[in-house]
Amino acid sequence: MREKYLIKRRRTKKVYVGGIGIGGDFPVTVQSMTNTKTHDVRSTVNQILSLEEAGCDLVRVAVPDTAAAEAIAEIKKNIHIPLVADIHFDYRLALEAVKNGADKVRINPGNIGGLDRIRKVVEAARERRIPIRIGVNSGSLERDILDKYGAPCAEALVESALRNVSILEGLDFGDIVISIKSSDVLTTVRAYELLAQKVDYPFHLGVTEAGTKFSGTVKSSVGLGILLYEGIGDTIRVSLTGDPVDEVRAGKEILKSLNLIESGVNLISCPTCGRCEIDLIGMAREVEDKLKDIKRPIKVAVMGCIVNGPGEAREADIGIAGGTGRVAVFKKGRILKTVPASEAVEVLISEIHKMLEEDK
Ligand code: SF4
Numbered sequence: 001m002r003e004k005y006l007i008k009r010r011r012t013k014k015v016y017v018g019g020i021g022i023g024g025d026f027p028v029t030v031q032s033m034t035n036t037k038t039h040d041v042r043s044t045v046n047q048i049l050s051l052e053e054a055g056c057d058l059v060r061v062a063v064p065d066t067a068a069a070e071a072i073a074e075i076k077k078n079i080h081i082p083l084v085a086d087i088h089f090d091y092r093l094a095l096e097a098v099k100n101g102a103d104k105v106r107i108n109p110g111n112i113g114g115l116d117r118i119r120k121v122v123e124a125a126r127e128r129r130i131p132i133r134i135g136v137n138s139g140s141l142e143r144d145i146l147d148k149y150g151a152p153c154a155e156a157l158v159e160s161a162l163r164n165v166s167i168l169e170g171l172d173f174g175d176i177v178i179s180i181k182s183s184d185v186l187t188t189v190r191a192y193e194l195l196a197q198k199v200d201y202p203f204h205l206g207v208t209e210a211g212t213k214f215s216g217t218v219k220s221s222v223g224l225g226i227l228l229y230e231g232i233g234d235t236i237r238v239s240l241t242g243d244p245v246d247e248v249r250a251g252k253e254i255l256k257s258l259n260l261i262e263s264g265v266n267l268i269s270c271p272t273c274g275r276c277e278i279d280l281i282g283m284a285r286e287v288e289d290k291l292k293d294i295k296r297p298i299k300v301a302v303m304g305c306i307v308n309g310p311g312e313a314r315e316a317d318i319g320i321a322g323g324t325g326r327v328a329v330f331k332k333g334r335i336l337k338t339v340p341a342s343e344a345v346e347v348l349i350s351e352i353h354k355m356l357e358e359d360k
């Protein structure tokens with residue numbers, strides 16, 4: 001087995017969100033945000049359960065009104081991962097969300113009102129021992145900072161974050177996570193890099209408003225990939241216009257591709273070419289779908305022909321390599337059998353389940 005390259009992560013303080021640690025030596029976590037009406041408890045819980053199934057580590061809900069803040073108590077009873085309340089403008093909603101059991105609140109102290117109001121939120125968070133995420137966003141920078149810089153550049157995001165940090169530190173509160181997101185990938189990257197030189201709080205990474213499933217996944221993968229490779233980032237959210245389950249899948253794939261987590265299937269499949277004589281694209285899709293619920297780390301190769309196929313299939317835990325009408329099935333570096341192409345997926349899936357049982 002090849003030695004794995006590992007990323008050296010930036011040293012940060014640790015915070016705890018419910019049972020999950022963020023920062024320090026804790027693994028990078030994946031989070032998402034529901035897009036149901038939070039007060040619609042049933043829909044929100046159902047969506048969170050789907051997110052859990054996809055591997056979401058913590059989930060955020062919007063709290064735009066009292067009904068949403070009150071719903072948190074009921075939602076929490078029916079889910080199994082920590083819940084973050086996302087609040088803007090109204091400090092009373094933050095207090096209500098904390099009272100109802102939120103495990104973390106995302107606010108911008110700068111837009112929550114005067115110091116008295118911020119103090120009340122901080123006291124509530126301190127009492128319940130929950131962290132606050134300062135969530136700076138290029139779309140909602142303070143007026144004076146925007147005027148100073150003329151546009152939401154990296155320096156402006158950093159200044160806003162530091163201002164918000166100093167408000168909380170001034171209240172002797174250090175249980176902080178920070179995000180500074182821009183919809184521009186390189187602005188996001190630069191902002192986090194600059195901020196990493198100035199504070200040692202853990203970072204929530206994201207490229208905000210990244211777009212739809214395809215373009216948003218690419219933008220997020222590039223932005224978050226650069227930062228994570230530099231060791232920056234403790235929890236991530238891929239922000240997509242679409243089903244939040246796809247955000248979690250994308251987030252997990254980003255972390256897997258950087259060896260930051262070992263979880264689920266790492267599918268190695270070739271792009272196919274003129275040498276391929278089996279329906280490899282269909283087979284790879286079917287294999288991916290049939291294995292999507294597996295949580296244990298396993299490397300599966302689905303390869304089109306004998307050029308790279310046997311090599312990759314041998315490097316993987318298990319795999320197939322196509323031939324003419326028949327497919328070789330490899331397991332732990334050895335050819336197990338050859339089967340007709342039409343049976344290959346079924347045989348592969350059954351061998352994978354057998355292998356997972358054997359390795360228990
Ligand atoms: Fe083409 Fe074979 Fe390579 Fe797949 S493994 S891309 S079929 S040469």
